[in-house]
Amino acid sequence: MRGLIFFFFFSSIQLSLFSQNKPLLYNVDGLPQTLMSNPGAEISFRGHFGIPFLSQVHLSAGSTGVTAFDIFDDSNPNVNLRVRNAIRKLTHRDYFSVNEQLEILSIGWRLNRQNYLSAGVYQETDVFAYFPKDLAILANEGNTNYINQPFDFSQAAFTAEVLTVYHLGLNYKFNSKLTVGARAKLYSGIFNVESTNNQGTFTTTLNEGGNGFYRQTASEIDIVVNTSGFASLRDEEDNTVDQAAADLLKRSMLGGNLGVGLDLGATYKVNEQFIVTGAVQDIGIMFQRTDVENYRYYGSYETEGIEPLFPEQENTEAIPYWDIFEDEVDANLQDETLEDPYVTWRPVKFNTTMEFGFGRAFLPCNYRLVKEARYMNAAGLLLSGVNRPKGIALSMTAYYDKLITEKFGFRAAYTIDDYSFTNVGLMAHRTFGSFNIYLAANNLLGFPNFAKANSTSLQFGMQFIFKDN
Amino acid sequence: MKKNAALFHIITLCCGVFLTGCVKDVDFGQANDIVLSPDIQSNLVLYTVGEADFVDPVTKDIHTVIRDTVRLEFLDDDYIQNDLNSVEFYFRNINTFPQAFVSRVHFLSASGRKQFSINYPISPGSSDNPVSTERIEVMGADRIEQVKNSITMVVELEVQTNEEAFTGDLEFASKGLFKFEF
Numbered sequence: 001m002r003g004l005i006f007f008f009f010f011s012s013i014q015l016s017l018f019s020q021n022k023p024l025l026y027n028v029d030g031l032p033q034t035l036m037s038n039p040g041a042e043i044s045f046r047g048h049f050g051i052p053f054l055s056q057v058h059l060s061a062g063s064t065g066v067t068a069f070d071i072f073d074d075s076n077p078n079v080n081l082r083v084r085n086a087i088r089k090l091t092h093r094d095y096f097s098v099n100e101q102l103e104i105l106s107i108g109w110r111l112n113r114q115n116y117l118s119a120g121v122y123q124e125t126d127v128f129a130y131f132p133k134d135l136a137i138l139a140n141e142g143n144t145n146y147i148n149q150p151f152d153f154s155q156a157a158f159t160a161e162v163l164t165v166y167h168l169g170l171n172y173k174f175n176s177k178l179t180v181g182a183r184a185k186l187y188s189g190i191f192n193v194e195s196t197n198n199q200g201t202f203t204t205t206l207n208e209g210g211n212g213f214y215r216q217t218a219s220e221i222d223i224v225v226n227t228s229g230f231a232s233l234r235d236e237e238d239n240t241v242d243q244a245a246a247d248l249l250k251r252s253m254l255g256g257n258l259g260v261g262l263d264l265g266a267t268y269k270v271n272e273q274f275i276v277t278g279a280v281q282d283i284g285i286m287f288q289r290t291d292v293e294n295y296r297y298y299g300s301y302e303t304e305g306i307e308p309l310f311p312e313q314e315n316t317e318a319i320p321y322w323d324i325f326e327d328e329v330d331a332n333l334q335d336e337t338l339e340d341p342y343v344t345w346r347p348v349k350f351n352t353t354m355e356f357g358f359g360r361a362f363l364p365c366n367y368r369l370v371k372e373a374r375y376m377n378a379a380g381l382l383l384s385g386v387n388r389p390k391g392i393a394l395s396m397t398a399y400y401d402k403l404i405t406e407k408f409g410f411r412a413a414y415t416i417d418d419y420s421f422t423n424v425g426l427m428a429h430r431t432f433g434s435f436n437i438y439l440a441a442n443n444l445l446g447f448p449n450f451a452k453a454n455s456t457s458l459q460f461g462m463q464f465i466f467k468d469n
Numbered sequence: 470m471k472k473n474a475a476l477f478h479i480i481t482l483c484c485g486v487f488l489t490g491c492v493k494d495v496d497f498g499q500a501n502d503i504v505l506s507p508d509i510q511s512n513l514v515l516y517t518v519g520e521a522d523f524v525d526p527v528t529k530d531i532h533t534v535i536r537d538t539v540r541l542e543f544l545d546d547d548y549i550q551n552d553l554n555s556v557e558f559y560f561r562n563i564n565t566f567p568q569a570f571v572s573r574v575h576f577l578s579a580s581g582r583k584q585f586s587i588n589y590p591i592s593p594g595s596s597d598n599p600v601s602t603e604r605i606e607v608m609g610a611d612r613i614e615q616v617k618n619s620i621t622m623v624v625e626l627e628v629q630t631n632e633e634a635f636t637g638d639l640e641f642a643s644k645g646l647f648k649f650e651f
Contacts, residue, residue: 074496079503142507144646204510212512213559213644305512305643308537308624318538326542447490456490 022058023382023397023413024427024440025459026351027267027277029374030409031429031438032108032463035118037351038279039169039181040265043116044374047466050106050120055463058101060442062455064418065094065131069451087140090131092155093390095418098127099457104164106463116171118183123252124165126347128388129158143204147214150201153223157198157389161344162190162229163286164252169263179267187259187286187346190251191229194344196389198223200298212304218333222298226342228257228288259286261346273357273375284346294338301332348387355380355401376403393418397425407431415442419455427459436465505651513558513643514539514624520566520636523628531635536625544620545579548649556616557646558587558606564594566637569629572604574643576619584615596637 025033027041032048033056034041050056066086071079101124108118134151143151169183200221207215229251233244250256261284267277306321357375378401385392395417403409408430415423420443427440439460446453516537523532543549562572570591576584587606594600608616624641 068492068495068497072495072497072499074494074499077499079499080506083503139507139651140505142509142649144508144510147510211517211640212515212642213561214510214512216511303512305515306539307515308539318540320540322540322542449494450490450492451495 022060022457022459023351023384023395023399023415024411024425024442025438026279026382026384027353027355027380028401028409028411028427028429030431030465031436032106032118032465033438033459033461035108035116035169035171035181035183036263037281037349038265038267038277039118039171039183039263040179040267040279041171041181041277042179042267042275043171045465045467046116047109048107048118048463050103050461050463052105053102054461055106056101056103056122056459056461058099058457058459060100060455060457061098062419062457063094063096064454065090067452067454069449072451084140087133087136090133090136092131092133092152094131094133095388095393096127096129096131098125100125103461114173117169118171119168121167122165123163125160125162127158127160128347129160130155130390132156138202146204148203148205150203150219153198153200153202153221156223157196159192159194159196159344159347159389161192161194161286163192163259164188164190165261166254167263177269181263181265183263185261185263185282185284186254187261187284188252188254189228189257189259189286189288190248192257192286192288192344193225193227193230195223195225200300207304210304215302215304217300217302219300221300221333223296225295226288226292226344227294228290228292228342230291231293232291257286257288257290259284259344259346261285274354275357276352276354278352279350281349281351282346283348286344286346287341288344289341292339292341294340294342295335296338297333297335299333301329303329345387349385351382351384353380353382374403374406377401411440413442417455419443420453423455431465434464434466435462437462505649507649507651509647509649511645511647513541513645514622515640515642516624517638517640518626519638523635533630534625534627536623539622539624540620541622542620544616548651549647550617552649552651553613553617553647554650555610555613555648556608557648558608558643559646560587560589560604560606560641560643562591562602563599563640564591564602564637565596565599566628566635566639567593567595567633568631568635568637569593570639571627571629572602572641573623573625573627575623575625576616577621577623578618579620581621584619585612591639593631593633594637 022037025031026037028034029042029044035043070086071082101122104121104123106120108116110116132155134155138151166186167183169181171179171181173179201219203217205215207213261282263281265279267275269275306325308321309319355378357378359376380399382397382399385394395415397413397415399411399413401409401411410426410428413425415425417423422445423443424445425442426444427438429436429438442457443453443455446456450456523535525532560574572589572591574587578584587604589604591602592600
């Protein structure tokens with residue numbers, strides 16, 4: 001009862017939060033993928049082997065604040081008006097994200113009663129960009145209606161990376177109440193681009209008291225875009241497709257930029273029915289050292305226009321005012337292309353749940369097997385977060401797990417995040433002998449028409465899962 | 470058992486829903502119609518002249534016409550040549566000379582050929598009563614090529630002499646409202 005009270009107290013506080021993640025696969029004890037989000041998860045199998053490239057395919061994309069329908073509504077031909085309205089509606093905290101993961105190899109086996117070892121390789125693409133509202137307005141409307149208002153360059157922040165991850169994890173059952181786990185990761189970078197700490201403003205002010213109409217000021221501009229993995233492909237014009245593919249393959253197999261990371265997780269059984277979990281993924285760092293190119297634009301400058309030295313002297317060449325002006329701008333607003341190594345942090349993710357099991361448990365009638373009680377039903381709350389350049393993107397999921405048979409179960413979930421308040425998801429998993437398939441999709445209400453959905457995500461996979469009989 | 474079968478059917482139905490997910494009611498072809506249309510306000514040229522600027526530094530003679538030339542190199546840039554739709558030039562003179570002036574602003578091509586001129590009279594003023602003269606010239610779609618063909622701006626002042634003492638200041642400021650469609 002105390003557990004239930006705590007459970008509902010927790011729900012009442014946390015349902016006001018927002019977020020994003022893979023909530024349908026977290027804390028599903030019958031699926032090996034649960035170890036990827038919580039290496040300290042409770043698991044109910046003794047081994048697994050994923051079908052290469054098919055054990056997990058994960059795709060997700062989202063945009064807070066605007067949908068494809070908002071822009072491309074076919075019943076209204078005035079697309080430019082809708083673009084303008086969308087730009088005005090979005091804020092600089094809105095963002096766009098795309099994440100893809102493809103499990104290339106996944107394997108795991110129980111070493112003994114306490115330890116489960118899992119390992120594998122997956123490829124990941126992660127793209128994340130905040131909406132640079134001020135720059136979008138400047139590009140789409142200009143400065144005419146925004147005199148005296150600064151356009152803020154710090155709103156431009158984006159990251160994109162493609163990498164391969166090699167991992168090895170250990171799940172350790174400390175005692176009947178506590179399971180802990182850790183996963184070491186080796187990142188092999190393929191591409192990276194990031195621009196996250198930009199600053200500076202551009203302002204057109206009315207020049208009251210001055211001769212010119214306006215004073216245009218670029219103040220403390222400092223824009224940096226770091227890239228790795230692009231310069232060589234761009235420069236090698238004679239590269240054939242085969243050579244480029246070989247280069248990318250080499251990078252994905254530890255031949256490019258490297259990084260290391262760690263996942264940590266734990267599960268604690270408060271009592272037979274009530275469990276809490278917590279996990280942190282991708283506490284990781286990438287060292288971008290090879291094939292690096294950085295672009296920097298920085299400085300401050302202020303102008304009222306070109307002021308000629310009236311009058312022009314006869315028999316003399318005209319003074320190159322424009323060249324002088326350009327030289328002055330170039331001296332004060334400089335651009336550089338460098339090859340400085342840089343460091344990027346992987347987007348750290350965290351998940352924490354509390355789950356309450358209820359309903360009839362499956363307990364085999366075999367006194368030689370030590371199996372823990374499992375429940376037909378479970379209700380849980382999951383708080384997830386991903387660290388992004390301007391802060392943590394949070395989500396809150398309430399879920400219900402149902403085991404229809406020991407080999408067939410599903411999860412229904414409702415998630416509140418930055419994308420929407422109407423995110424209903426469903427995951428189903430079925431095992432035929434040892435062959436398991438699962439399919440999970442978030443934001444089902446958006447599936448009848450993706451164009452009107454702010455986000456969607458899909459995971460599916462197939463693998464062999466071996467259990468004690 | 471019946472309950473399990475019902476659940477199975479519900480899940481199968483849901484799987485069916487998300488496997489048949491689609492995109493509708495949108496026309497992505499409209500992406501081709503998207504244009505960015507910024508209106509950029511920018512100062513162009515400004516100056517202030519006094520009576521000394523009309524005196525020849527060598528002969529000390531008074532010139533009734535003075536001029537200066539400014540190359541506006543940006544008019545040759547791609548974004549001007551390809552995407553500029555119209556320009557609204559705005560000129561303002563504030564005169565404390567008791568003489569009237571004629572202001573002529575000529576836009577010349579790279580070869581020095583005149584593309585267009587904006588000429589207007591400047592009313593006389595006094596040190597106690599500076600007089601402002603403003604002129605707006607809209608270069609719409611029908612004349613925008615003249616702007617695109619220009620690279621040099623020549624500003625010229627001609628004094629309309631009279632019997633009043635030739636003393637005072639004449640301020641000139643100009644700006645352009647450049648309308649683009651990218």
